[in-house]
Amino acid sequence: MNKKKTLKIGIVMDPIQLIKIEKDSSFAILLEAQKRNHQIHYIEMNDLYLKKNQAYARTRFIKIQKKIKNHFNFIQEQNISLNELDVILMRKDPPFNMEFIYATYILERAEKNGVLIINKPKSLRDCNEKIFASLFDKFTPDTLVTRNISQMYNFWKKYKDVIIKPLDNMGGTNVFRIKENDTNFLVISEIMTNYEKKYCMIQSYLPSVKYGDKRILIINGKVIPWCVARIPKKDETRANIAAGGKAQIKKLDEKDWEIANYLSPILKEKGLIFVGLDIIGDKLTEINVTSPTCICEIELNINISITGMLMDYIENQIY
Incomplete structure (x- = not known):
């Protein structure tokens, strides 16, 4: 059997010195890539740039290990054309803002020259994690996306118990529950819409969240049969x-x-290779396409290698 070649794998992520390695899915993916002797190019958003219609980045070779506070080591720094890489994992956490969009434009230049980008840049732009889910309304709770406070008020009065959340964030940041007769409705809606200058999402509250907000992972269209149910702590609405x-x-x-x-x-047709679905009870609430998490929790408890499935897909696409 011919020895498989060493792949040049780029990863765009948040600063690695700040991650919690016991929970970080990007770190788990890098461990699997390193185990397979692939070369890892670490990239942050500030490292990406365009020059003469070509995509480039400052990259650093990185070695990692499962040691808290001593989990990485940069080996060498270089500026390269992204075309030199075999695959780039776009794992930058939200906020999903214009800076994120600009980064996808740069990555798309490399994609057009044959570099595999996970997830596909165009689909990252098209599939906002909150609004994308609303396309599948037969599975979702009743949902309103608006920046009109009067519309939000009418929705709240109809359902009496609602969740309001921003369209561009993650991890339960700025998520509010408003119950019937809550005197804070107006101030919350003003803050969330920046006085009707910013869109947000309002959904009917799902009491079944007490049994868990489930994160279901999908790799290249293959559904992982185990999920992470995130149970909210006492007196907390958010299960994240x-x-x-x-x-x-x-x-x-x-x-x-x-x-x-x-x-x-x-998802597979859109080039969304690594995706996390959020389901509460029998309702789909979000489709996470930017930097899905919960690999570590599943692999720690179940004899399954989700990172292995992802790396198998990458290798099969390139070899």
């Missing part, structure tokens, strides 16, 4: 682990499979 939620590993139920199997070919 970043907001103190407790992770439980569960098998997918019948409704989970129905939603995931419906979406998986659509």
Whole structure:
């Protein structure tokens, strides 16, 4: 058997010195790539640039290890054309702002020259994690996207218990629950819309969140049969682990499979190779395409290698 070549793998991510390695999915992916002897080019957003219609980056070779506070070492720095890389993983966390959009334009230049980009830059732009889910309204809770406070007020009065969240953030940041007769409705809606200058999403509250906000992972259209159910802590609306939620590993139920199997070919066709679905009860609430998490929690408890599946896909596309 011929020895597989060493791949040049770029990863665009947040500063690696700030991550929690026991929970960080990007770190888990890099560990798998390193185990397979691939060359890892570490890139931050500030490192990307365009010059003479070509995409470039300052990259640093990186070696990593599972040691808290001593988990990485930069080996060498260079400025290269992104065309020299075999694959680039776009793993920058939200906010999903114009700077993120600009980065996808740069990555798209490399993609046009044959570099595999995960996830596809155009689809990262097209598929806002909150609004994209609303396309599949037969699976979602009743939803309104608006910056009109009067519309928000009418929605709240109809459902009496709602969740309001921004369209561009993650981890439960700036997510509010407004119950019936809450005197804070106006101030929350003013803040969330910046006085009707910014869109946000308002959804009917799902009481089943107390049983867990499930994160279901999909790799190249293949649904992982185990999910992470994030259980909110007492007196907390948000189930996100970043907001103190407790992770439980569960098998997918019948409704989970129905939603995931419906979406998986659509995601695959769009070049969304690594995706995380958020499901509360039997309702789809978000489709995470920028930097899905929860690999570590599943791999720690279940004998499955999600990172291995992702690296297998990458290798099969390039070899």
